[in-house]
Amino acid sequence: MSWQASTARAAFAGILALLAGCGGMGTGGSAAPRGPGGVTALVPPGYGTLTQAEFTFELGIGNLQIQVTPLAESVIRLAAPDTYQRLTSIAASASSSLGSRAPEGSPLFLVSMFSRVPTTPYEPENLHIVNGGFRYRPMAIQAITPGWGGQRLRQQETQLAVYAFDPGIELEIALTVEYEGVRDTSWQTILNRLEAERARVRARVGA
Numbered sequence: 001m002s003w004q005a006s007t008a009r010a011a012f013a014g015i016l017a018l019l020a021g022c023g024g025m026g027t028g029g030s031a032a033p034r035g036p037g038g039v040t041a042l043v044p045p046g047y048g049t050l051t052q053a054e055f056t057f058e059l060g061i062g063n064l065q066i067q068v069t070p071l072a073e074s075v076i077r078l079a080a081p082d083t084y085q086r087l088t089s090i091a092a093s094a095s096s097s098l099g100s101r102a103p104e105g106s107p108l109f110l111v112s113m114f115s116r117v118p119t120t121p122y123e124p125e126n127l128h129i130v131n132g133g134f135r136y137r138p139m140a141i142q143a144i145t146p147g148w149g150g151q152r153l154r155q156q157e158t159q160l161a162v163y164a165f166d167p168g169i170e171l172e173i174a175l176t177v178e179y180e181g182v183r184d185t186s187w188q189t190i191l192n193r194l195e196a197e198r199a200r201v202r203a204r205v206g207a
Contacts, residue, residue: 041074047201048078052087054193055079057177057184063117064153066127068177068184071108071162075171078197094142094162101140102164107171109163115153122151123180124161130176130183131169140164 055075057068070076071091076084091108098106109129113122129136143149144160153159169175175187 041198043077043198043201044205045077045084046081047204048080048084048197049200050079050083050193050197052079052083055190057186059177059179059182059184061180061182063115063120064122065114066122066179067112067114068127068163069110070171071110072171075194078194078201090144090162094144097142098140098162098164103139103167105167106139106164107167107169109165110160111163112158112160113153114158116156118153118155120153122153122159124148124151126180127163128178129165129169130178132173134168135178136166136169138163138165 052069055070055078057066059066059068069087071087071094073088073091076087076091079087087110090110094108111124111127124141125138127138140163142162142164144162145158147157148159148161150159172191174185177184
């Protein structure tokens with residue numbers, strides 16, 4: 001991992017920890033279908049061990065570093081307990097704030113924009129998801145950090161928001177995150193990692 005990516009992750013984690021301390025716990029985050037298996041199957045919370053980085057997309061374009069974390073309950077339940085609590089709190093707060101701007105069941109994604117150089121611009125609406133042969137633009141965006149609307153990063157600054165996308169997005173199939181022509185296509189690798197952790201969680205619960 002590059003120094004730049006490590007710095008972005010450290011800044012990201014610090015902001016998330018601060019936000020978690022300000023918000024209450026809840027379960028009102030992005031809804032996830034309850035299937036018999038696969039990525040949409042739910043397991044009991046509190047048994048996962050994954051770090052957030054292990055199910056986060058990363059893109060770099062010029063000086064801009066972008067991280068995109070799915071907030072589906074079926075995904076974040078596989079995270080370590082403190083990470084699960086933090087992401088659940090963020091998802092619940094954002095879901096409440098989004099209100100009628102996003103249909104019920106809209107998948108939520110936590111998005112961070114980071115730069116280590118000053119005056120780096122970003123365009124929030126240019127982050128898209130390609131899934132099942134369709135390109136999805138965000139239906140609604142809920143800022144988390146107060147400077148999000150400025151669309152320009154200061155040096156070593158991270159801005160955060162939660163994106164709501166179309167409910168038609170399926171987490172079981174290939175999913176690509178794209179920003180201005182730069183893509184992260186690592187979802188299949190993430191899916192394999194999630195399924196392996198899901199099997200380990202079931203074994204722990206059974207034990």
